[in-house]
Amino acid sequence: MTEYAPDITPEIVAEHGLTDEEYGIILDRMGRAPNLVELGIFSVMWSEHCSYKSSRIHLSKFPTKNDRVICGPGENAGVIDIGDGQAAIFKMESHNHPSYIEPYQGAATGVGGILRDVFTMGARPVALMNALRFGSSDHHKTRSLVSGVVAGIGGYGNCVGVPTVGGETNFDTGYDGNILVNAMCVGLADQDKIFYSAARGAGDPILYVGSKTGRDGIHGATMASAEFDDDSDEKRPTVQVGDPFTEKLLIEACLELMATDVIVAIQDMGAAGLTSSSVEMAGKGGVGIELNMDDVPQREDAMTAYEMMLSESQERMLVILKPGKEAEAKAIFEKWELDAEVIGHTTDTGRMVLKHHGETVCDIPLDPLSEDAPKYDRPHTPTPRGKVMDAGDAPEPADYGEALLKLVGSPDLASKRWIWEQYDRHVMADTVDSSQSGGDAAIVRVHGTDKALAITTDCTPRYCKADPYEGGKQAVAEAYRNLSAVGATPIAITDCLNFGNPERPEIMGQFVGCVEGMAEACKDLDFPVVSGNVSLYNETRGAGIPPTPAVGGVGLIGDVTKHAGIGNAKDGDTLLLVGETVGHLGQSQYMRILHGNTDGAPPPVDLSVERWLGTWVRKAIERGVATAVHDLSDGGLAIGAAEMALGAKLGLKLGASPKGAATHGWLFGEDQGRYLIAAQGEALKLLLEKAEEHSVPVLQIGTFGGQRFQMGELIDVSLEDLRKAHEDWLPGYMAAPTLQTEAA
């Protein structure tokens, strides 16, 4: 018969999200029934969020190393070598559920959390990015969600003084009930000043720093409060509230602390707060831990040990100090007016012991919390592959000019100025390129050097839905292409894998397909995964979101004066198309927006071509012969060319489509592995010569000049009309006075 502690019932165990089998393992490892505190700790450590129990066996398929990787997955963030003894440290993370419930605070604390993951490791955060997915623009909640999420991201990032330099925003009815807010942070550190989270031995003091602990976020774990809290009026919403001012102080104080020689290990308190930070630090170091809950700085009266261990109050860190360094460390936090208390020490028992009001309220062996965490090989059914759509079977537009205007002004392709003008993109004074250029990747100078980092986030969920494997490949390949298009050598990626309920085989099939596709692309492009996060159960009423494995890519530009941009075309430049065009219309924006058709296979990705052309384009940029470059993706050639024309404030005359090519496939097909380059004179000559020398497929397809965007008799629109179509959609949408209803 299953054994329970006096105040524990099978219902309480179930409400903690633990299965009978999992509870059985706990009984076995502990040799007795757990009390409520212990049950809570097992529950959060074995939750999907902390244990990755459904995803772990598949995540191991990712390549995680190359010559430049210093630290791959498993720490707070990934670390890469950017030369001269410096490192870039980065990660992307989701904050989806909270952002849907309370968009401002959900998004804000998402930014706060990802910043902490990066500065925990000793890096000064230098750039923020975000990948946002909202429901259909017709859905009645979308407008207020966009408004709240954008204000939350800006409110937090602007205040902490880290520039928000780029990102992506999509709208799709598949996210009506589950928006995605994925935030990425990149930081810089010296390689000899990187901090990790593993404890090293017994007898080291444990310092709690930052905000006080309150009751916020406790139910982020699993349980309804009534069972464990007699004061039911003390219920708090599960969404935490962020304080970017405290975070700014915490960044400065931690970096000041890191400049001294007092730290053994440091870890932020993210999901599952004090529990996961202390368990992970002790677990990685193979030591025990003893905490006195009476010493935890508390915001509210009469908090229980359970509440303190499960609280997700923001802006907190846990530091293991070298013995005797307590006063030195506390003095720094006093200067920054932050709480700092020694709340315990490491031990050699291998157990986690918590004391509260003089009693032992928890005593559990640490190994099972991590080593015996459940790991499931959930059943997965592959997504059936769609047929490749023949351009001949796809309808042509009635009017090509109208089609172009409609596409550049469609929710996904329209300018996101309304969003990025609310983000401080320039603070820290190292932003070389950001969302404001509409370019392929943000560029941030490495402070005090001539080097720069290029950063991009990418994913095309409709490709992933139609074919998870090809879609997964494409997400990584597009990040590679975007970095190459600005002249950066792609180094590594972080990822944020957003999916529905993994207990459904078709959802798990999407997950496995995307991961395997991504893994192949990472391997072939030498573009490994160094950090990431998995967000499952993004479902409403049984409908999962489109599979969305967002990729955050980071690359290095050796000389910041040698980079390319989307808006650099000059009057008289010839437009070159690099790469092969078949005219793949399946899953294109053209078919989706103009014909409401989402059938067919997504464009295939040839990874060897991606690598070959990416390398060729980067060389051309490095030599200074290519300065105006754009990769082709959503919307195809017509949209890419229009974006370059808008960026350069110049008209463009496109030549006719090549013989035998269907015009709509040529203009709107989303064939992968393609770039546009604008050049003239010597540079043009050199590009054509080098292309021939390396058998790179290059076509001269147009000429920049004037103020009209034209293609023979088919398209003739003024640049001003094109600009208006592109710029006016989002501000018009956000300003609309009445909310549309779901039915309308």
Added chain:
Amino acid sequence: MKSAVIVFPGSNCDRDAFEAIKLITGEAPAMVWHRETELPDGVDFILVPGGFSYGDYLRSGAIAGRSPIMREVVSAADKGVAVMGVCNGFQTLTETGLLPGALLRNANLHFVCKEQPLEIANSNTRFTSAYSGTRDTVIPVAHHDGNYFADEATLDRLEGEGCVVFRYQGNPNGSARDIAGVTNEAGNVMGLMPHPERAVDQTHGGTGGRAVFESLLGSV
């Protein structure tokens, strides 16, 4: 030229100010913590930087304006030392009374960050002399509370005395009479919402802010 940059908890443009001053004057400024009660000896120029001092709790710049170091800044300004407040620094200077008016929430209620075209309304000041012969420039703005407000009489006086030094071309925040930057009557204190320290080298995409620092260098 001897400079100082004031640092409040929550300042976030202090490093950018440091770099810009060092780049253009050739001399690193002293970084002065908010709790200090003395400024460095013989300082010629004090910059109150942008950011969110004290989290902008209560009201932007309100707590900073009452911090220990600001008493010293006010007394230095009274003695004629050049003082410039950028963005949150501008808000702080209005809170101390060194500059008239107040910065309200942007008219559209949104934070705004953009490359902002500006008219040089007066190039005959310690802060703008190097713009002489230039009508306009571009300097980025990034703020939530940049909507300059003063009563009509004060605005008339400011305009009449040449205290309006920068005006927006395409008002981003609802400021009265498109005001982006003003000086005090004596002309040794300036507040401006745009960030000149973010437009001093080519990688910034423009150098429209350089002349502010060059003007100061020329005035000492």
